[in-house]
Amino acid sequence: MPEPGALPAAHGPAVLQATIRTTPEDFRVEELDAFPASGAGEHLLVTIEKRGMTTAEAARRIARWAGVAESAIGHAGLKDRHAIASQRLTVWLPKRIAPDIATLESPTLRVVESHWHSRKLPRGALAGNRFVLLLRDVRGERDMVESRLRAIALHGVPNYFGEQRFGRAGDNVAQALAMFAGRRVRREERAMLLSAARSELFNRVLASRVQSATWRRALEGDVFMLCGTHSIFGPEPDLAAMQARIDALDIDPTGPLWGEGTLRTQAGVAALEQAPLGDDDAALRHGLEAARMKQERRALRLCPQSMDWTWRDEGALQLAFALPPGTYATTVLAELGACTDAMRGAFTADA
Numbered sequence: 001m002p003e004p005g006a007l008p009a010a011h012g013p014a015v016l017q018a019t020i021r022t023t024p025e026d027f028r029v030e031e032l033d034a035f036p037a038s039g040a041g042e043h044l045l046v047t048i049e050k051r052g053m054t055t056a057e058a059a060r061r062i063a064r065w066a067g068v069a070e071s072a073i074g075h076a077g078l079k080d081r082h083a084i085a086s087q088r089l090t091v092w093l094p095k096r097i098a099p100d101i102a103t104l105e106s107p108t109l110r111v112v113e114s115h116w117h118s119r120k121l122p123r124g125a126l127a128g129n130r131f132v133l134l135l136r137d138v139r140g141e142r143d144m145v146e147s148r149l150r151a152i153a154l155h156g157v158p159n160y161f162g163e164q165r166f167g168r169a170g171d172n173v174a175q176a177l178a179m180f181a182g183r184r185v186r187r188e189e190r191a192m193l194l195s196a197a198r199s200e201l202f203n204r205v206l207a208s209r210v211q212s213a214t215w216r217r218a219l220e221g222d223v224f225m226l227c228g229t230h231s232i233f234g235p236e237p238d239l240a241a242m243q244a245r246i247d248a249l250d251i252d253p254t255g256p257l258w259g260e261g262t263l264r265t266q267a268g269v270a271a272l273e274q275a276p277l278g279d280d281d282a283a284l285r286h287g288l289e290a291a292r293m294k295q296e297r298r299a300l301r302l303c304p305q306s307m308d309w310t311w312r313d314e315g316a317l318q319l320a321f322a323l324p325p326g327t328y329a330t331t332v333l334a335e336l337g338a339c340t341d342a343m344r345g346a347f348t349a350d351a
Contacts, residue, residue, distance in 0.1 A: 007158070007160050007203060007206075007207050007210075007334070008207050008210045008211050009158075009210070009334065009335055010157060010158050010213075010215060010335065011148055011151050011152065011155075011157075011209050011335050012148075014140075014336070014337030014338055014341075015140050015141070015144040015145050015147075015148045015336060015337050016135075016138055016139060016140030016144075016145050016317075016336050016337040016338075017097040017137075017138075017140065017281065017337055017338045017339075017340070018133055018135035018136065018137055018138045018139070018140075018317065018336075018338075018339050018340070019135070019137045019339070019340050019341075019342055020133060020134075020136075020137045020333065020335070020339050020340070020341055020342065021082050021083070021341050021342050021343045022134075022136050024051050024052055024082050024084050025084055025085050025134075026133065026134040026135075027080065027082065027083040027084070027131075027133055027134075028084045028085075028131065028132040028133070028150060029079055029080070029083055029084075029085045029086070029129050029130070029131050029329070030084065030085075030086040030129065030130040030131075031076065031077065031079070031085075031086055031087040031088060031126050031129055031132055032126060032127040032128045032129060032322065033126065033127060034076075034125050034126050034127045035125070036150055037115035037116065037117045038116070038117050038118040039115060039116060039117075040116055040117075040119035041116050041117050041119065042064075042092060042093060042094045042096060042116075043090040043091065043092050043093070043116070043117045043118065043119060043120055043121075044090065044093055044098050044115075044116060044117070045075070045089075045090050045114065045116070045117035045121065046062065046063075046088065046089050046091065046101075046111060046113075046114045046308035047086065047087070047088050047105075047111070047112040047113045047114070048086070048087065048088075048091070048109055048110065048112060049085070049109070049110045049112055050079070050084075050085050050086075050087075050108060050109050050110075051083075051085075051107075051108045051109075051221075051299045052081060052108055053077045053081060053108050053109065054078070054079075054080075054081045055075055055077075055079050055085075055087065055089075056078075056330060057081075057085045058089065058109060059073040059075060059089060060304065061106075061109060062089060062091055062102070062104065064099065065098075065099055065103065065104045065192040066091045066093060066099065068091060068092065068093070071090055072092040072093075072120075073089055073091055073092075074085065074089065074091075074092075074120035074123040075088070075089045075090075075121055075123070075124065076088065076121055076122070076123060076325075077122060077123065077124065077126055077129075077325060078128040081181070082343040084286065085117055086112065088121060088126075089121065090117055090119075090120050092120060093290065094291065096116070098114075102267065110158055112122065124326075125324060126314045126325055127321050127324075127325075128305075128323055128324045128325055129322065129323055129325070129329075130320070130321075130322045131319070131320065131321055131322070131323065131329045132318065132319070133318070133319045133320075134312070134316055134317075134318050135316065135317045135318075135319065135333075136315070136316050137315055137316075137338065138316065138317050139315070140337065141221070142222035142311070143294050145317070145336065147200050147308070148335065148336055149309055149319075149336075151303065152307065152332065152335055152336075153304065153307040156216065156249075156301045156302055156303035156304070157214065157301070157304075157331055157332055157334075157335045158206050158207075158210050158215050158300065158302070158331070158335075159203060159206065159222075159252075159298065159299050159300055159301055159302035159303050159331065160203050160206060160207075160328070160331045160334075161200075161203055161328070162328030162330045162331055163194065163238065163241045163330065164328065164330070165196055165199045165276055166196055166199070166200070167170045167192075167196065172192065172193055172196035173197060173200045173280075173284070175189075175193050175196075176193040176194065176196055176197040176284070176287065177280060177283055177284065177287070179193050179287070179288070180197075180283060180284070180287030181220050194291055194293060197258075197284045197287060197288055198257045198258055198259070198288060198293065199283065200253050200278075200279065201277075201281065201284055201288075202256065202257055202258075202298055203260045204277040204278055204281070204317075204330040205219075205255045205256060205272065205273055205277065206255050208272060209255075209272075209279075209300060210254075214253075215253070215300045215301060215333070216246055216251065216252070216253070216300070216301050217235075217243065217246070217253070218239045218242035218243040218246055219239070219253070219267075219268060219269050220235070220239065220266075220267040220268055220269070221235050221265050221267030221268055221269035221270055222234055222235055222236075222242070222253045222254070222265060222267035222269050223235060223253075223264045223265050223269075223297055224236070224242060224245075224246075224251045224252065224254060225251060225252050225253075225254045225255050225297060225298075225299045226250070226251055227249055227250055227251060227252060227299075227303065227322070230325070232254060232297050232330060234264075234265070234270075235264075235265065235266050235267070243292065246301075247251070249303055252299040252300055252301045253299075253300045253301070254297035254298060254299055254300060255273070255297070255298055255300050256273050256295065256296075256297065256298075257293075257295070257296040257297065257298050258284070258285055258288045258289075258293065259288050259289060259293030259294040259295045259296065260288075260289040260292060260293065260294065260295065261295040262272055262295070263292060263295065264295070264297070302323065302324075302327050302331060302332070304321035304322065304323060304332055305321060305323070306321060306322050307319075307320070307321040308320045308321070317334075319333075330345065338340055341349055
């Protein structure tokens, strides 16, 4: 199978070459809130805008400011270092005494707002992320780029896990295999490597369906996910009805997030998901099962929401779109062509 950064595209050959993330201002991401602050409680819910800083660094800074342990800080997700990123964090202050909020601010961290809240912000507690990306030095026929953007907006893109999931050196899968073979790792590293192993197997299944042009087609034995939720159902006998719902962006076929238990898919889809798609598939699957990971499903398609684009002066293209949690802006860019990241190797977070 291809490397994570060279997975098969669904919409045809590249239509552009460009550079992204020349400056942090070229990559803007805003966390979309899943709920409002409760207005009361022992947790201060702080919305920050950070520049050139990881979420972990922001959490450490807030912990020092509040005089609490880092374990008192909660956040819904990770945001890239080399970006202008807005997100919420909570800090547990049981005596409801907070230092002056102005003393938290710096040239790289701005406080947007703060409110009291009833509980620590858990991972995944966000509605999604809104991106505004500036592609510079765009080379390609504008008409072809416009046509590709319309196809992405209409049909979506394959919902690959991005290269961020596989480590800066791209060796997380190799490290996972070493862990499954007996190498001892720290607890936090173990979780990261298990995630990389599942992501690799999912990408291989999805790549196979992209190559056969079935990633947004209803096949016999498919399990489906209702768009905008994690609710799954199927297999279903009426494939024509399922296909109509896929075309209407109501449901998506799914692929496996591997673990112990029986696959829910049937027929040819189950055969595909269990077929070796790489020399190390068996080792990855057995390792995940031995780690007691549970079978789960992930949509094969990613549909950017409210997608818009504007051509700027001097060959620059600005893209804006929203994505659900756990998905990647870089998978959208990959369907356009070769977007060189000026901060290559600096990925630090999921979208």
